[in-house]
Amino acid sequence: MRNSTLWRSSLLLFLFFGLTFSFAYAQERTVTGKVTSDEDGPLPGVNIVIQGTTMGAVSDLDGNYSIVVPGPDASLQFSSIGFITDVIKVGNQTVIDLVMRPDVSSLDEVVVTAYATQVKKDLTGSVGVVN
Numbered sequence: 001m002r003n004s005t006l007w008r009s010s011l012l013l014f015l016f017f018g019l020t021f022s023f024a025y026a027q028e029r030t031v032t033g034k035v036t037s038d039e040d041g042p043l044p045g046v047n048i049v050i051q052g053t054t055m056g057a058v059s060d061l062d063g064n065y066s067i068v069v070p071g072p073d074a075s076l077q078f079s080s081i082g083f084i085t086d087v088i089k090v091g092n093q094t095v096i097d098l099v100m101r102p103d104v105s106s107l108d109e110v111v112v113t114a115y116a117t118q119v120k121k122d123l124t125g126s127v128g129v130v131n
Contacts (some may be wrong), residue, residue, distance in 0.1 A: 027071035033096040035063045035078060043080060043100060051075040051087065 035046045042063030049056035050069055057067040067076070069090050076096065079085040083100040090096070 028068060029071075029094060030066060030068050031076065031090055031094055031096055032064070032066045033098065035059045035065065035080075035098050035100060037083070037100055038102070043083075046078055046080040046083075046100070049077045049079075051077050 035043045035048075037043050042059075042061070044059055044061045044063060046059040046063070046065070047056060048059065048065050048067055050067070051074070055067070057065045059065045069076070072091050074090045075087050076090060077085060077087050078098055078100065080100060082103060084103045086098060086100065088096055088098065
């Protein structure tokens with residue numbers, strides 16, 4: 001009788017911990033997708049961060065990304081200079097494609113400067129403003 005009770009208790013503990021860890025592991029998943037712009041096609045260099053963490057990814061030259069999220073409650077934050085930041089809840093999605101919209105209010109004026117070492121007789125320069 002004592003061996004039977006011990007065996008049942010061991011089996012129940014094994015099932016409890018085994019199922020608990022398998023459910024916790026099953027929630028973690030990889031989310032992939034492509035980030036594009038309305039006008040310019042794929043967007044490289046977009047930062048994709050899991051909100052509330054320091055885990056993230058960056059889109060490649062074709063706008064593709066891949067990130068492992070901890071579960072369906074996670075939210076991904078997409079941000080890039082000159083574009084409106086978007087936050088998307090993962091839910092049960094494994095592919096999230098996003099079209100980012102330009103943030104026209106933050107693009108007032110851009111000034112580009114460059115410095116180089118040259119011989120004095122070869123020096124030329126120009127200044128340009130893009131509105």
